[in-house]
Amino acid sequence: MRFNVHAGHNPAGKVASGAVGLINESTENRKVKEEVISQLRELGHTVYDCTCDNGTGQTDVLQKIVARCNDHDVDLDVSIHFNSGAGDQAGDGKATGVEAYVYSVSSAAKVYAEKICQTVAGLGFRNRGVKYSTSLYVLKHTKAPAVLVECCFVDDKDDVELYDCQEMAAAIVYGITGQRIRESEETAPAAPGEETPVGDPKELYRVQTGAYGVKENAEAMKARLQEAGFDAVIVKA
Ligand SMILES: [Zn+2]
Numbered sequence: 001m002r003f004n005v006h007a008g009h010n011p012a013g014k015v016a017s018g019a020v021g022l023i024n025e026s027t028e029n030r031k032v033k034e035e036v037i038s039q040l041r042e043l044g045h046t047v048y049d050c051t052c053d054n055g056t057g058q059t060d061v062l063q064k065i066v067a068r069c070n071d072h073d074v075d076l077d078v079s080i081h082f083n084s085g086a087g088d089q090a091g092d093g094k095a096t097g098v099e100a101y102v103y104s105v106s107s108a109a110k111v112y113a114e115k116i117c118q119t120v121a122g123l124g125f126r127n128r129g130v131k132y133s134t135s136l137y138v139l140k141h142t143k144a145p146a147v148l149v150e151c152c153f154v155d156d157k158d159d160v161e162l163y164d165c166q167e168m169a170a171a172i173v174y175g176i177t178g179q180r181i182r183e184s185e186e187t188a189p190a191a192p193g194e195e196t197p198v199g200d201p202k203e204l205y206r207v208q209t210g211a212y213g214v215k216e217n218a219e220a221m222k223a224r225l226q227e228a229g230f231d232a233v234i235v236k237a
Helices: 025-042 058-069 110-121 137-141 157-162 165-177 215-227
Strands: 002-007 046-049 076-083 098-102 127-132 146-153
Touching: 002 025, 002 058, 025 046, 025 076, 025 146, 025 165, 058 137, 076 165, 098 110, 110 127, 110 146, 110 165, 137 146, 146 157, 146 165
Parallel strands: 002 046, 002 076, 076 146, 098 127
Antiparallel strands: 098 146
16 A cells, blocks of 8 residues: 655654653654554555654644645555643553544545554553544645544653553554564564473463452453453463
8 A cells, every 4th residue: 555654743842843741742753653654664565754844833844744745646644643631640540542533434544543543552542532623734635535643642651651652653554554564583472372491390481461359450451462462361369
């Protein structure tokens, strides 16, 4: 497929840059954008980077992004943003989450927005779902279907702790294409399960993601792991 991908706003520290909280939107959305582009290319897709780093103001940034987008014939425009307004700098144990905007319910990008929300939620973020806006400049003026992803919240400690730019990008790419890049030999995890330990035969290295007093919470974590593509079992101890 053919894609336009851009990070929203000017770079951090310039006029018309993005939201600032515990992390900086303009910094993080560029990291995610780079990773999304490189993963899509690795999967064989054609990608154009339509990010604007030299806008003179908000309108100029938006106009430049759209001009670049409309220079190419693509299947989808992808706009990478981070949200703000959660006001949870201390962390309450719950991520505020991911949402994705499209122009209207009849947008051809709606199906991608739904999938992106699902795959990012699979990382543990709350799925705030697909939203509609006829006033967002990029959604209104791009000629191809467009989706604007609000990855997670810059001002929610739980979102920030959960967030990893490579995982976020991989989830977005998977949401759009249904494909994942192959992990390299060094970083590929062993297959889930129990293997024969190499050293002391009494030692087993167990991977644990939580221990809960309430069974429903354990079931919820198991479901989240399975949704993210991991095998999971509940062990009572
Ligand atoms: Zn933004």
